[in-house]
Amino acid sequence: MSAQPIPVTLLTGFLGSGKTTLLNALLRDPQMDRVAVVINEFGEIGLDHDLIERATEAMVLMRSGCLCCELRGDLAQTLAGLRDRREIGEVDFDRVVIETTGIADPGPIVQTLVMDGELSNDFTLDGVLATADAATGMATLDRHFEAVQQIAMADRIIVTKTDLVTSEERAAFEARLATLNPGAPREAADHGAVDARRLFGVAPRQSSTQAQALSWIAAPAALPRLSGLAEPKPAPLPLADTGAHDGRITSQAIEITAPVSPIVFDLWLDALMSAATGVLRIKGVVHVEGMAHPFALHGVQHIFHPPVPLPHWPEGDRISRIVVIGRDLPEGYLAESLALLQSQPEVTVHHL
Numbered sequence: 001m002s003a004q005p006i007p008v009t010l011l012t013g014f015l016g017s018g019k020t021t022l023l024n025a026l027l028r029d030p031q032m033d034r035v036a037v038v039i040n041e042f043g044e045i046g047l048d049h050d051l052i053e054r055a056t057e058a059m060v061l062m063r064s065g066c067l068c069c070e071l072r073g074d075l076a077q078t079l080a081g082l083r084d085r086r087e088i089g090e091v092d093f094d095r096v097v098i099e100t101t102g103i104a105d106p107g108p109i110v111q112t113l114v115m116d117g118e119l120s121n122d123f124t125l126d127g128v129l130a131t132a133d134a135a136t137g138m139a140t141l142d143r144h145f146e147a148v149q150q151i152a153m154a155d156r157i158i159v160t161k162t163d164l165v166t167s168e169e170r171a172a173f174e175a176r177l178a179t180l181n182p183g184a185p186r187e188a189a190d191h192g193a194v195d196a197r198r199l200f201g202v203a204p205r206q207s208s209t210q211a212q213a214l215s216w217i218a219a220p221a222a223l224p225r226l227s228g229l230a231e232p233k234p235a236p237l238p239l240a241d242t243g244a245h246d247g248r249i250t251s252q253a254i255e256i257t258a259p260v261s262p263i264v265f266d267l268w269l270d271a272l273m274s275a276a277t278g279v280l281r282i283k284g285v286v287h288v289e290g291m292a293h294p295f296a297l298h299g300v301q302h303i304f305h306p307p308v309p310l311p312h313w314p315e316g317d318r319i320s321r322i323v324v325i326g327r328d329l330p331e332g333y334l335a336e337s338l339a340l341l342q343s344q345p346e347v348t349v350h351h352l
Contacts, residue, residue, distance in 0.1 A: 005124035006083075008096045008113060009200060010106050013131030014140050014147040018160030018192065022131055023099055024048045025192035032196055033065035036082055036093040040071050040101055059091075067091050071098075075109060076116050083122050095200065096123065105146070106153055110300040125298070125305060127202030130154035131189075134173050135164040141176065145248070151177060152249045152325050153280050153300065155202045155216075157186045158194055180249050183217070183283075183323060203308075204285075204296040210313050213296060217283050217321055248327050249280075252334040256320040259287040269304075278329050284322035285310065297322070 013019045023039075026032050028051065039047075051062045060068040071078050075098070085091045098109060106128050113123050130150045133140065140147045151157060157177055162170050174186060187194050204213045260268075265288060272279075284297040286307075295307040324334050 005122060006094065006096055007126035007200070007203070008098060008123050009126050009202075010098050010100060010109055010128045011131075012100045012106055012128060012150050012154070013158075014133075014144060014150060016136065017131040017133040017140070017147075018158070018189065019099060019131050021192035022158060022160065022189055022194065023097075023192075024051065025189070025194070026097070026196055026199075027051050027062050027064055027066050027068075029196045030064065034092060034094045035066050036091070036096045037066055037068045038071050038075075038078055038082075038096060038098045039068060040099065067093055075112050076119060079112075079119055079123060083119075095126075105149065107301040107303065111303045114303050114305055120306075125203060125300070126200060127155035128153055128300070129156050129158060129199055130184075131158045131160050132173075132177055133161050134159055134170050135161040137173055138176065141180075148180060148249060149280060149327070151180045151184075152327075154181060154184050156199055157181065157184050158189050158199075159186055160189045160192070162188050163191075181325060182251055183325075203298060203305075204310060206309055206311060208296075208308075208310055208312065210310075210317065213285050213310055213313070214321070216296070217285060217323055249325065250329050251323065251325045252329065252332075253321070253323045254334050256287075256322075257318070259289045259291075259318055260320060262288045262290065278327035279324060280327060281325045282322065284320065285313075286320045286322070287318045294320070 011019055011023065023037065024047065026035075027037070027048070047060060047068065051064065059070070062068060067082075069078060069082060079096070082091065082093075082096070086093060100106065100109065110125055112119065113125050114120055130153070132151060137147075141151070159170075159174060159177070165173070177184075177186060185198075187198055202216065204216050208216075265286065272282075279299070280301060282297065282299040282304075285294045286297055287294045293309055293311045293313045295309050297307060298305045322334070326333075
């Protein structure tokens with residue numbers, strides 16, 4: 001087992017949105033010299049032959065030092081094989097990037113990372129990157145709900161092909177992306193080139209500061225807060241009428257001023273996820289009674305990563321912050337579920 005879990009980044013994006021160009025640009029970046037890249041097929045991704053140092057049947061060594069590995073069948077077997085070869089010194093890497101197919105749902109990959117007992121201690125999800133084509137993205141979002149979900153689930157959005165549109169068209173497209181996922185920072189790719197440092201190190205770690213953790217949550221100011229649980233419930237962020245699919249995606253955020261009972265919080269989380277068939281992402285920093293520091297909460301669909309303690313959080317801030325992005329969520333869904341957090345543990349257990 002690795003001393004520290006190896007961070008894994010998922011690179012998603014709809015067909016033709018620029019994943020191949022972005023990946024080739026990243027493979028040229030000196031900052032990527034200790035990265036293992038898992039792709040579907042070498043032929044499909046179209047690796048730049050100028051980058052290839054040597055190839056075997058299942059792996060390609062890049063001139064930058066990156067290792068590219070072809071995904072064959074089961075992702076868990078591919079990752080386990082990379083881990084085993086790393087442990088015996090055959091390959092060397094400290095990060096993994098997984099390139100998904102153009103219509104893939106990132107959820108099953110996250111489930112593999114979290115639920116597979118042999119992998120969960122060695123790999124951890126760092127973030128989901130989604131490419132978005134400025135030239136054809138509007139039409140893609142109109143026609144394909146898969147593309148809308150990819151944007152909604154992303155931690156970072158890489159806007160591609162900006163040179164093919166006017167400044168007005170780009171602004172309109174980015175406004176739509178911000179509506180679908182108001183908390184995800186957007187990075188413009190110059191013919192695929194993006195500073196790798198802005199794409200990795202997304203998820204909070206124990207070394208994260210308060211500012212880094214709050215940036216990860218990225219709850220937009222436009223989203224309503226609930227500072228006291230007796231206040232009126234917040235409504236979802238109003239969505240622009242830009243596409244037939246867009247109205248199905250909403251973001252809801254909440255703040256809780258008092259620390260939460262650990263028993264009640266566990267019950268709330270179980271209730272939230274059992275009823276939340278449409279939840280795509282949930283992020284939060286939660287203060288629990290009896291704990292000196294908060295922990296970061298991170299879920300993709302119904303899969304949750306183990307909570308990450310944040311010992312570098314300063315004294316005095318005891319506010320819990322939670323953001324949910326989901327599909328077809330009812331108005332006030334998050335606030336209604338939080339009524340449970342008012343309960344005392346013994347009262348909650350009695351009613352259950």
